[in-house]
Amino acid sequence: MRRRKSVRPGETLVWQGERSPLVGVVVDGVLKLTVSNADGDEQIIGLVHRGDFLGRPFGGPTAYGVSAVGDANVCLFPRNRFDQLASERAQVGHRLLEATLEELERSRRWLRMLGHKTAGQKLAAFLVDFQRHAADARGDTTRIALPFTRQHIADILGLTFETVSREFSELRRKLIIDLPDSRVVVVRNRDALLRASGDLPLH
Amino acid sequence: MRRRKSVRPGETLVWQGERSPLVGVVVDGVLKLTVSNADGDEQIIGLVHRGDFLGRPFGGPTAYGVSAVGDANVCLFPRNRFDQLASERAQVGHRLLEATLEELERSRRWLRMLGHKTAGQKLAAFLVDFQRHAADARGDTTRIALPFTRQHIADILGLTFETVSREFSELRRKLIIDLPDSRVVVVRNRDALLRASGDLPLH
DNA sequence: CGTGACTTTGAGCCATTTCAACACGCGTGG
């Protein structure tokens, strides 16, 4: 009834326009929700992290594709079984609703990011947001391992990969982050990063 | 138990950061969800149209404010009563879930808009999207009455009001729309508008 | 008819894109 599946980097689970045949939960890794533009380049409109729901219950065809970024593991349910379960058990439905509301919040935060922020602010905001989901195996939150290429990040933030690269360098130049490797970010000054993101540090 | 309320243009129902005390449905008009930036200018991160749910059930404090654009009517429920109802009656919960999923889709379409599009494409996409909700009293869908000022639209699209104005003029110059009045748009060539939005016309 | 809110249009400027060159690591095959 439920089925584990490991997804290789770049592998696609659901194609854009397909009536989603599955529902699931991300066990490990990150998946991306993408929309392909008429002229070939793709926009990433959502990320799905460990513990997040995947796929649209009850819904019509999905307007986006789902594919893995880096290695990922998912746990899949057949759609019809799941729909049934969700409408019978109020608790399951309730949990699903909360997850969806959470997702909506996240997507609205994202909207805000794309709205008025400069390239530097977008990248900083992205790093801050990703830190939440990226608790290292050893619980080290200052060291973030990005499963993304510069191009991925550019697709997420609506920038070009050159600009993303430049802004990474800029953050390093300001001693806010360290870049031991292009896929690893060490946050040296969290407050400065928050400030650079255009949101005031709360505390 | 349920309470009708008419909202005047610009009137605020919920302030950013407030723990949302209410849940409701929009009876008529359009409300906006806004986030105010540190430096004063506001970003609109969502629009709520007739028939849409309003407010976050179960949730914590809302991260945005809700206020009317133009005149609006809403139907409000006390939060705790509603939460109770939603967890008891599976049907209510189900309906709510669907509405939320719909909302999530819409917000993702929006994300795409803010992502890679040029100013002209954004405005065209906005008009196409708004047409759906803006069926005139007489069912005339080519004539759109906008409850928005140029500044509102700019806040929605992440542009300046000058740019929005220029792009309106540009669409008129191309004979794609007509502007009998700054708040009224007549779509003269829907396919051209769709093409201008960066999405291919489907059929 | 004067005032204020909204809109249009122009001109110069600046952030980001575009185009281009080069560096690095990695696998493959000579």
Next chain:
DNA sequence: CCACGCGTGTTGAAATGGCTCAAAGTCACG
């Protein structure tokens, strides 16, 4: 082992789309 290509990342210089600043037009309302 080295040469080569390929994917990725960095950095520079030039082009440009949208912003900023500024002026003037329209309309509703007192």
